[in-house]
Amino acid sequence: MASTAVSPHRLAALLGDFDREPAYLGLANALGLLVIDGRLPHGAKLPSERVLATALDVSRTTATRAYALLCERGYARARHGSGTYARLADGRNRVRDRVLMPRLDAGHIDLGSAATSAPPGIAAALTAAAQDAVPYLGGHGYFPGGVPELQQAIAAHFESRGLATRPDQILVTPGALSGAAVVMHALAGPGDRVLVEDPAYPNIPRALSGSGARLVPNPLDSDGWDLEATTAVVRRARARAAYLVPDFQNPTGHLMTSEQRERYAAALADAGTIPVVDEAAQQLLLDDGEMPPPFAAFHPQTITLGSASKIYWGGLRLGWIRAPRSLIDDLVRARIGLDLGTPVLDQLALARLLTDGGDVRTAQRARLREQRDALLSALAQHLPDWRVRRAAGGLSAWCELPRPVASALCASAEARGVVVAPGSIFAVNGRLESFVRIPWIRPPAEMREAVLRLADAWLATRDQPLGHEQRRVTVA
Numbered sequence: 001m002a003s004t005a006v007s008p009h010r011l012a013a014l015l016g017d018f019d020r021e022p023a024y025l026g027l028a029n030a031l032g033l034l035v036i037d038g039r040l041p042h043g044a045k046l047p048s049e050r051v052l053a054t055a056l057d058v059s060r061t062t063a064t065r066a067y068a069l070l071c072e073r074g075y076a077r078a079r080h081g082s083g084t085y086a087r088l089a090d091g092r093n094r095v096r097d098r099v100l101m102p103r104l105d106a107g108h109i110d111l112g113s114a115a116t117s118a119p120p121g122i123a124a125a126l127t128a129a130a131q132d133a134v135p136y137l138g139g140h141g142y143f144p145g146g147v148p149e150l151q152q153a154i155a156a157h158f159e160s161r162g163l164a165t166r167p168d169q170i171l172v173t174p175g176a177l178s179g180a181a182v183v184m185h186a187l188a189g190p191g192d193r194v195l196v197e198d199p200a201y202p203n204i205p206r207a208l209s210g211s212g213a214r215l216v217p218n219p220l221d222s223d224g225w226d227l228e229a230t231t232a233v234v235r236r237a238r239a240r241a242a243y244l245v246p247d248f249q250n251p252t253g254h255l256m257t258s259e260q261r262e263r264y265a266a267a268l269a270d271a272g273t274i275p276v277v278d279e280a281a282q283q284l285l286l287d288d289g290e291m292p293p294p295f296a297a298f299h300p301q302t303i304t305l306g307s308a309s310k311i312y313w314g315g316l317r318l319g320w321i322r323a324p325r326s327l328i329d330d331l332v333r334a335r336i337g338l339d340l341g342t343p344v345l346d347q348l349a350l351a352r353l354l355t356d357g358g359d360v361r362t363a364q365r366a367r368l369r370e371q372r373d374a375l376l377s378a379l380a381q382h383l384p385d386w387r388v389r390r391a392a393g394g395l396s397a398w399c400e401l402p403r404p405v406a407s408a409l410c411a412s413a414e415a416r417g418v419v420v421a422p423g424s425i426f427a428v429n430g431r432l433e434s435f436v437r438i439p440w441i442r443p444p445a446e447m448r449e450a451v452l453r454l455a456d457a458w459l460a461t462r463d464q465p466l467g468h469e470q471r472r473v474t475v476a
């Protein structure tokens with residue numbers, strides 16, 4: 001099996017100051033946490049005991065005992081004559097489960113990803129699309145920009161938000177994430193700097209760095225974007241592009257105000273940095289009121305990414321790019337290096353949903369509202385010492401724990417049948433061990449049950465001795 005070797009230097013940095021009383025136990029605990037939360041990936045080759053002992057300034061016996069305990073606990077495997085490898089009991093699938101893949105074990109409540117089942121109305125749109133596709137069958141079916149009906153419907157969606165948009169400014173993609181990869185291939189090459197929010201939805205940094213760009217983290221604080229600090233970061237970085245999620249940022253849930261958008265746009269314009277704005281959750285305002293204007297209203301060079309995944313269904317695998325006309329040819333060229341377009345049938349279903357899907361959107365928001373309220377009131381009742389901001393929309397609660405033990409809490413919660421993601425998964429440049437993200441994606445009764453299990457897991461973990469994580473917390 002091909003595996004990545006973790007250098008002793010990197011491992012020492014990840015471990016930080018582990019508990020040394022006794023050292024073998026502290027080291028095994030710290031290594032186990034790194035495996036659980038994915039920072040030591042499944043299959044990664046660990047340094048030899050001798051090398052590890054030197055790098056950490058511990059005895060060889062300590063390193064040997066720590067590895068032995070790690071193997072005994074199932075977080076590593078020793079291969080005779082080859083070395084020690086990080087391991088998760090369920091292998092790679094489980095590693096992916098933590099971010100995106102649904103968990104199907106009976107009785108488990110999977111809150112590992114912020115994505116819902118399809119709301120009513122999706123099946124009808126898919127069925128009707130089969131008829132709509134008939135006239136297309138006489139052609140070759142390749143639409144690298146998108147099927148014209150859908151480009152028009154997306155352009156109309158932007159017009160309804162006050163942004164004049166022509167259909168030929170739209171490129172349909174297999175989701176917003178894929179849109180991000182296309183944009184980066186068109187805009188940024190090796191060594192270019194790209195600003196990214198920290199914390200971030202974990203697949204974004206991967207998509208952004210795919211073209212070789214260097215990521216510059218812009219930290220969000222507990223109130224969201226600090227425009228003074230952000231302006232300084234933008235000025236210093238002189239980045240090619242800045243990736244922002246102003247609408248119910250994932251994972252923090254923050255919504256950027258109009259004034260912040262205006263200031264942010266001005267800072268980017270001054271620095272010559274192109275805004276790439278991910279609107280994946282734009283249609284998920286759950287409280288009364290209105291959404292602020294789109295970021296592109298403040299910066300005409302903005303490239304906007306949209307998604308059908310959150311308001312309709314992730315299984316449609318559709319999103320879009322809206323860009324200034326002058327960039328579209330470059331974007332089409334970049335996308336052709338990745339794929340040649342998305343299925344006609346699915347695009348026709350989405351065109352129907354965008355034009356006639358008001359009821360679907362209303363139903364989706366109504367159930368999310370009910371689920372959010374059930375989650376937040378259960379958290380207030382059963383976990384009153386957690387700090388939970390009430391987000392006006394989106395899909396998740398970003399919860400701050402009184403102590404930085406999120407990875408251990410999540411492992412303990414999983415043993416009790418509820419999967420949630422620790423803050424470290426979203427950290428671009430820090431550990432965020434004081435945070436967990438809980439998406440309100442299941443019906444109210446399940447959300448309440450999930451909180452009861454989390455409260456039980458919290459009782460089991462909240463008083464555990466702090467290891468190396470304590471001094472390394474980054475506030476989101």
Ligand SMILES: Cc1ncc(COP(=O)(O)O)c(C=O)c1O
Pocket residue numbers: 114174175176177178201245250278280306307308309314318319
């Ligand atoms: C900010 C953000 N961007 C993109 C995505 C992925 O969207 P899509 O399914 O359209 O690729 C997500 C999913 O959670 C997200 O939160």
